[in-house]
Amino acid sequence: MIQVKNLTKAYGDRVAVNGISFHIDEGEIVGFLGPNGAGKTTTMRMITCFMPATSGSASVGGHDVFTESMQVRRVIGYLPESTPLDIHLRSREYLNFRGKIRGLSRSERAAAIKRVADLCWLGEFIDRPIHQLSKGMKQRVGLADALLHDPKVLILDEPTVGLDPTQIRETRNLIQELAKRHTVLLSSHILPEVEATCQRTIIIAGGSIVASGSPDELKTRIREGSRLIAELTGDAAAIEKAVKSVNGVKEVARESDNGWHRFIIETNKNADPREAIYKLASENKWSMRELRLEAGTLEEFFVRITAEQAAQRKAAEVRS
């Protein structure tokens, strides 16, 4: 449904999106995950025909975004990040205008507005001026607009930013509901968000795709950066030496506090030496009050990836 090939966007010297390629099949719900400034919005803007690519190509529903822009715009429903709306209008007037420019007849508009108002729980707010609505309500009006023409493809840029927890849950449920009938591409910088809604995730950082796969696959990759935390009493130096010799342990750091020693243990990939460390402690009669696996977070994953990218760039510069 969405096909992206070597898509690149440069603003002057700054490359915002650097030759990314991916494709999304019909009926898929795909999450676009990345830190702020990673190129998510820029990529979405190129797919939705808002801005042309510097190089590369993208197509939606078999139509090229550059040469067949109008056909692409007809199949896409797009919710931009900032949810821009005509604030001087009432929600119903706004949706009516949007229906008109999408070529819906009067009766089609009436039916469509009723459908999206129910779907997005606009309720009584549909007859309020938009400038009076809360951020969450505006988001729903924006989503209602994106759904008005029953598009095959929905592109949602950070659909839950600025919402309260209840609204976030409702919006997630709605998106999952929508995914049954539409192909959905949504962006987020929060992992649980994408985990909760998407079948597949594309992680983008520094304008490039750094990983993609199902949420489970990505979780494994993200947790490569996991470490163990152990708190023990006893001879700190001896413990550290013993722990270091355990199979699978890569690095040990130590902090001491009131007779307790806190060891932060970096492990090798896929190794989990928790059992071995427990045995070691009980054999040596060291008392232990904590032993746990600290899962790597998405933020750390981003930091690691960005650091790797920077290192690669530096290496490339040195070579040239």
Place this chain on the structure above:
Amino acid sequence: MIDRIKALTERELAAIFLSFIAYVVGVLFLLVTGMLFTFETLTEGGEATMRPLFDHMSWLLILALPLITMRMISDEYASGTVETLMTAPVSDAEVVLGKFFGTFLFYVALILSTLVYVVALAMFSKPDLLATAYGYLGLLLLGALYASVGLFASSLTRHQLIAAVLAIAILALFSYAVDYLAMIQGGAWRSTLSYINILHHFKDFSKGIFDTKAIVFFVSSTAFFLFLCVKVMESKRWR
């Protein structure tokens, strides 16, 4: 295409009538023209003609119309609504035409309300109605050109005030500035400078002369500024 332009025109008209500035501009315009009409035209022994008032309107509108058009495109960019607009199946030209027709309809409503002065004039004497009709035709052409220049200026910047000042400057350049230059320059320059003088073309209409050349001038220059406006919006996508 017609349906989309119509929808966009209605949207602009709604935005104009829901904005405070349109009422301020409308009231001030009618107040000033009303005063000029009362104290200048409606005098004993005065000539029964709308001509001086038409000439006053030509400069008043240089100040009035840019205040209506200033937010039209700049605000789309400043508020981000350009993103939803330009990802809907409408072309840049349709957007610009919708804004142009919206402004023009508002302008027609404003100009029509000055017909009261013609009625007042006809109550006391016998003005030349054909000449007055040509004067109004000239006003319509003039307003269309001013609106297109205003929209062009609005497409250049995100700041409404800069857009207004820019439009007033462009209009003043092609009326008063070239008039002054034509006065101090002689020879070949003079005819060129007076050809690009907007008010020079308008004067024929305000005098009550039907001038085909002036119609060509107004229509083509209006189209030219609308075209520039579309091109500016297209070029903004690449940045």
